[in-house]
Amino acid sequence: MNTKEVYAEKLRDPRWQRKRLEVMQRDNFTCRSCGDSNTELQIHHQKYSNTGNPWDVPNDQLIVLCKNCHGITEYFKKRVLELILIEKKGDFFRCYYVEEGKIWCAVMENNNGLTNHIISLSKEAAEAICQSIDQLVIGKIS
Numbered sequence: 001m002n003t004k005e006v007y008a009e010k011l012r013d014p015r016w017q018r019k020r021l022e023v024m025q026r027d028n029f030t031c032r033s034c035g036d037s038n039t040e041l042q043i044h045h046q047k048y049s050n051t052g053n054p055w056d057v058p059n060d061q062l063i064v065l066c067k068n069c070h071g072i073t074e075y076f077k078k079r080v081l082e083l084i085l086i087e088k089k090g091d092f093f094r095c096y097y098v099e100e101g102k103i104w105c106a107v108m109e110n111n112n113g114l115t116n117h118i119i120s121l122s123k124e125a126a127e128a129i130c131q132s133i134d135q136l137v138i139g140k141i142s
Helices: 003-010 014-026 067-078 123-135
Strands: 041-045 062-066 082-089 092-099 102-109 115-120
Touching (some): 014 041, 067 082, 067 092
Antiparallel strands (some): 102 115
């Protein structure tokens, strides 16, 4: 079996299924990023365990994300960019992230991985976003 197959098998383990349900219940079966509860929900690992077992991760390192927000989060993580906020606007997602000390905004559609528009924000706009982010209850998405 390859690595993906082994990990997929671990996700069927009852220990993971119990932990997954605990996290889903804690987050009220709602995406912690955009608030969606109708789209397929997934568990995002903010950190992974050294054991390689998904159930060994502390619950505070696991959050519920909808399939779209999870895909966007992984898209930015693979590019080693600090994702700080996802806003859902209809079928579009505005993703604010930090690169080279600047805050950028990417507009993505339907989690297809295609970036339709990227802008660098003015200092004033970036500061306003940072203030809003500091007031968010859900905290930083990793």
